[in-house]
Amino acid sequence: MHAFIQYIQSYLDSNQTPGAAGNVFWAFIYILLVFVGLSVAVIAMNWLERKILAHMQVRLGPMRVGPHGLLQPIADALKLLIKEDIMPAEADGFVFWVAPFIVVLAAFTVFVVVPFGPTHAITDMNIGILFMLGVSSLSVLGIVMAGWASNSHYPLIGALRSSAQMVSYEVAMGLAVVSAILMTSLNEQGTGTLSMIGIVQAQQTQGMWFIFKFFPLGLIAFFIFAVAMIAETNRAPFDLPEAESELTAGFHTEYSGFRWSLFFLAEYSAMIAVSSIAVTLWLGGWLRPFPNFLTGPTWDLVFSLFPGFTFLFLAGMCFYSTARMPKHPLFRIQTMGLAGFGAALALIGLVLFHPQVRLRIEDIYWFCAKVAAFMYLYIWYRGTFPRYRFDQLMKVGWKILLPMGLGVLILTATVGLWPLIKQTIWHP
Amino acid sequence: MAPVATPFFFYLLSGTMLIGGILVITRKNAVHSALALIVTLLAQAAIYLMLYAPFVAGVQIILYAGGIMVLFLFVIMLVSIERTMKERQFNKQWLVGIAAAGALGGLFMAVYTKGKGIFPEHALPTAEAQNTQAVGSLLYGQYMFAFEIASLLLLVAIIGAVVMAKKRI
Amino acid sequence: MTDPNTLSPLDLETPEKPFLDANELVINMGPQHPATHGVLRVILRLDGEKVLGLECVIGYLHRGVEKIAENRTYTMFNPYVDRMDYVAAVSNGLGYCEAVEKLLSVEAPPRAQYIRVILTELNRIASHQLWLGTHALDIGAITPLFYTFRDREEILKIFEKYCGARLTTHAFRIGGLQYEAYDGFEKDVKNFLLFFAPKIDEYEELLTTNRIWLERTKKVGIISGKDCIALGVTGPVLRASGVKWDIRKAQPYANYKNFDFEIPTGQNGDTYDRYLVRMAEMRQSLRIIQQAVDGIPEGPIIAKVPKVIKPPVGEIYHSIEAPKGELGYFIVSDGSTQPYRVRVRPPSFVNLQALDVMCRGQLVADVIAVIGTLDIVLGEVDR
């Protein structure tokens, strides 16, 4: 028993990721945390998307289930779980059954290497980014299987379209990623890294987020990635595989109930995953703003108070809404619920002010805040843009992003190696 | 991180691979075969990890599982397979073929039994952190020419595949 | 493959054969499809994703309106016309009332004329708003739909206050109006003018310079002015192809010659130009309403019309510029209380003919854009 506690505590002092420390227990805990956190994030994302989109479109969105529709995603999830799971008669049973799991698996496995903080990752692989790209590309298999197994035309066309789209944009995406990885190798040793944590640390040592490195090269690479990741996750304006006005619902037309919700889950967690990649590669990952510039204990304290204040702010919003709730007996439960929710948020915020907690949680906060900004962008795009046509989509991928990516890669290499090149030219 | 429970994972993965391989060559439906092959390839990627070759494992996942097998699935969906599934699955020489393969297997067995002592039982663990860099410097250093040739081969393959598969150019 | 836009509509019968390829795919779009705006069935012939030709199958909403007219008196038939183009019911009523008035040689008094113009132009704006929202939705932009519906509500409120109905208004009577404008009508209209002018800019901000919107609409569904005329296409579609033809100017009716407005035209005849033309038309409608509401005279609202309407034996064709194009009524009277024959020339029906010409050589996704840009209402197509 004591040995077990020792085993558990050994990790807390090791200052490593549980995977690197070889601590199975903590790895398991982290996996659970990531899984639960991700599911909560997807549910929250569902609610947020509906609300934000609605407010962009001068309407209110869900308002009935729970105060301000806060319980709507839970109600939806419940509905999806108890809905009949229909399988087409001519479908290929096994493949039809296994496809959503593959997609979800691919989307969740990616988070094995996502660094929420220097120690807050399930593990750190030295091929981390390669692993992420590889595993996320496996979701294509699931989509193709789903479309094929449905044995119907719309899903098949949708699956072919989306896999073609994903495979095409993976190329541009990979080039953009490589140019960022190239930047990690610009140190004295000339050794770069593929490790996600290593990449963020490289940004820290180089004193600059890679989005600003070799301005505007880093920015262009980031832009390419930002466009490709939207296409990669089949979101507006690249949501052709699910274009309602053309193909009803794309590859998951024949799916219903729980299995459909798995696709839903996979789509949103894939969005979070690619956003995490973007944040890690270009936006400094878990680093707070100006980690090398605004240093000193005061600034550390100020920045470490951010998470708590954020939760308190949210709680304040809840209380404000509570005050604005209609004073009517019918709304009593809702009003109480909202107040309770606000109280819970406030409690969390207060807990986050505790020095032990805030120091361990700060990096997670900054990472999630950056990812949340991306999530907001996703919703914003959806509210703003019309949909591309398929040939235009392919044109953007192959004729614009791919050459741009190549150019950025070559320029990054040239600029990065310029001292060496200069030396070679002038002192051959 | 030191390897954990190596024999267990080895036998698990090799079992997965062999079952996957058997499924590949026995399924009627080519899609099922392809799925079995994907399982085999992923298990093999894991075995690469066990062999301290993480970069090859990553390449295996991206290229094989994510690229080549998607291509296979595409092609299977393009060519209709309903008719093929109702037909005989093995050709007329299957017995001879299995016999020849068996002879080959016997030969392998004989060779490995004979040369058992050549290989050491334990290999030294090396730091995996440098694997990618080491492979990279070999690829772009010693094997530069071969690397260029391989890229040329890929180019030729692209052109060839387009010419073959395109209806009208 | 020759450019399908160079084909004259007269060689529509000779389909283009793709070179050395027999893989022609025939697929059905509709009658139940999110993007066909009602129950339109389109049979597409495709080469891959390229449209080789298409055929429209209509009639799913046929109610025999023209036949009903033969068994109703002139007055009784008036509400039926509202059900044809139900998003522009006021315009339909205006056309019918004016046609019968012409047959009776009666003219509506000036005050009635002015109110008619105000309501008709409001309805034009409402129709264009509905078109804009659904068209953008088809192309994938969800947001404009809600903006246009929000603003259309204001127009419908004015209709409701005036005649009690929002959609099928039955606003006009033969010889003028039944209801005097309610108290505050002019104020409501003026308020709407002030409210709506910046809203058009809001719509344009969302779409006009949006890159994806441009890519999806420019050079899509091009039709030349010549082909438009050959096919009988009218309205904004014709004007966007550069033909300056508006019945309000060409054959002024209902006092339109007293108002100062312009006919917006496009040059390229593509979907984007049609979008611009309709946006400009909304602005022109605002101008007309402004002038009308400023100059609205006092006086009676209905001319002297007999209780039982028995037009003299004869026939009449009268057309107006409805939001979707030329809306014409051909009425044959045998001297009895019921028309001998009523024939409607609905703009949507005629404009739908251009779908084939506009879609040839485009991709499937463009067919949806083109159906949207034609602004058809199946109630009017099928009648």
Add this chain to the structure above:
Amino acid sequence: MDAMLHISTLHYLVLGAALFLLGVIGVLTRRNVVIVLMSIELILNAVNLNLVALSRYWQGVYGPNALHGQVFAIFVITDAAAEAAVGLGILIAFFRNKETINVDEVNLLKW
């Protein structure tokens, strides 16, 4: 039993041989061209396994940077990609012409 629990290079080689045999059987006996191509992928993977395993072995002998086997495995994967692309292109052309994907229905190379 001890030999079973200590995973040596030979274990990998035997696994590679078994995979290789499965691939050979697939190539020799299946009629479906797609499955034959997949069997070829199996064979290539068996070879890769051997290469990587032996690379690991030579690493123990010559030091950590003796990764030639892994490099060759990467080359083999490249070749496999090229082979799959061309092979499947041929397959599509073949299917378009003969409406079949059975390999024993192609015997145009007969005397």
Add this chain to the structure above:
Amino acid sequence: MFLSHIWLIPLLPALGATLMFFFGRRLQKSSVSAVCVGVVVLAFLMACGAVWQYTAWSSTAEHLHQPYQTILYTWLGTDTGHLTYATHDGTPASLQADAGFLLDPLSSIWLLFVTGVGMLIHVYSIGYMGHEGGYYRFFGYLNLFMFSMLTLVLANNYALMFVGWEGVGLCSYLLIGFYFHRKSASDAANKAFIVNRIGDAGFLLGMFFIAWYFGSLRFVDVTAAARSGHFAIGDPIITAATLLLFVGACGKSAQLPLYVWLPDAMEGPTPVSALIHAATMVTAGVYMVARSNALFVLAPKSMMVVAVVGALTAIFAASIGLVQNDIKRVLAYSTVSQLGYMFLALGVGAFAAGVFHVFTHAFFKALLFLGAGSVIHAMSGEQDIRNMGDLAGKIPTTFRTMFVATLAIAGIPGLAGFFSKDEILWQAWKYNHYLWAIGFVTALMTAFYMFRLVYLTFYSKPRMSHEVEHHVHESPKSMTWPLVVLAFFSVTAGYLGVSPSLGGSNHFEKFLEPVFANGAETVEAPPAGEEGNRGIEYLLMVLSVAAAGAGWFMASRAYGNADKGFTEPIAAAAPPVYNTLLNKYYVDEGYDYVFTGRRKLGDVRLGTMGLGEASSWFDANIVDGAVNGAGWITRLTATLSSWWDKWIIDGIGVNGPAILARMLSYPARLFEWGLVQWYALVMTAGLVGFVFYYVYH
């Protein structure tokens, strides 16, 4: 340089035609005209250079008056004499035709005016065809025609000449049928082609006669042999050969029995009528006869036939031309008539006079046609002169140039036509007074119908519809300046050959002297006799001028004030004559009846069987019966033979060993099934074997 590369002249237009054939569809109109006109201009410049060099070359002592000949290669037969045959006297000769080019004064003249007039007409066509479809096709054909015509002119032997001869026929066919969607045009094209076939058959036979009789096809050899004095005058074989050649000339140059295609050929575009059917191609017959003058001189009977046919054609066509209403048809009949003149000159032995007339005629007839084209252009496609009138002020350039051409063709003194025509009439008088009389009447008619044309078109009252009248406009520059250039030559070309009686020295005849060295001298009386006839010659000259004036006067009386309802004086005087002339003596109908066996003419049932149907019956029943009978016998023997072959020879001799070999080869075939997997299996087995060997060796 130019002389040695003379083969480039025809090749340039051929290059243009090839370009048009392959790339024309894709080229812009401007580049089409640049290429096609450019090559012809180049050809013209090269032709000028070649002729200039030739005159210098032939005036040197060692080449005095010799034709320049260059042979590229032999295209028919071989130099080694593999294709030999026996000539009439049994000596062996090799059938051989070169791709060789011959330049002597005669071909120089043709070369110059073919390229020159051709160039002008190409330029004209740019404007005329500017708005037509098939622009590149038209210019491609024109270039192909230039190539064929230049081949014809520059050929050094009958066979190559025949190639050009057929080439121009083909181009004529293609260009008449240029508007092939019009049935009348394609019918006219067919007619031209078929009628020409008759003449071509004659040419071919004549050529074979020559080959058999002289053992060579080269002009130089044939001429030398004919002039050697070895053959008697009136030699029957030479007479036959020349008559056959003349049949060919009749076909190509539209002489009496075979002229019917030329008026119909006016269905083609006007520049084609001007170039092919007025100036160049139709004079190919004249060229051929002139080229063979040495033979014709040996056959006086043929000469007489030529003269009589020419004279009859002249008056016949002129009389039809009197009443025709289509502006181009009038000119077409005028062409036929003038060609008759030329043959008359050849027939009476005045080769040089005939060639001279060809030369002058090329200018003013091309001018007339181009002017007519300009008029049609101005009239929006109207061709009927009854619907024209009073155009003189509206299209002044066209009018002035056409008027000059009319004066020239009518024989008004001072212009080109007067000199050449007068020369012919004078030579005809010396040969036979009757022929002169025919020529004289023809001259009268010529003046009449030409001025009729001018008055109806340019003077009198306007008779066209209003919108046409509104539309009348002068043609573009590219059309008018060729007219001006041609008008200039129509005036001046005659001064090259002013006869001695008018104080000239007849450079033209002098230039041609080496070609016509033999025969011409015999007919062309020595200067001594000339003095006495001067008086008569002046008298005739005055007479013919008077005839021209009379024709002009009558035409101005009859048509000077023609308004919408005007009557033809001939119709008023004698309706049957008028109808006969208007229907062209019913020749076409007669041909139809006799040769094609058409039983009906309009509504009239003709009843009897035509010649064509009779020969068809003969062919179908008698000839084919014989053929079928022979075939049946052949088949019977073949069946027997094949049975023998199949069962005895093949069965025992051939298949037997094959079956044996097949049985024996079966084990070897086991390794070559064509199945990939079998090969793989064998490979695996081999692998096993090898490894086993190496491991356990």
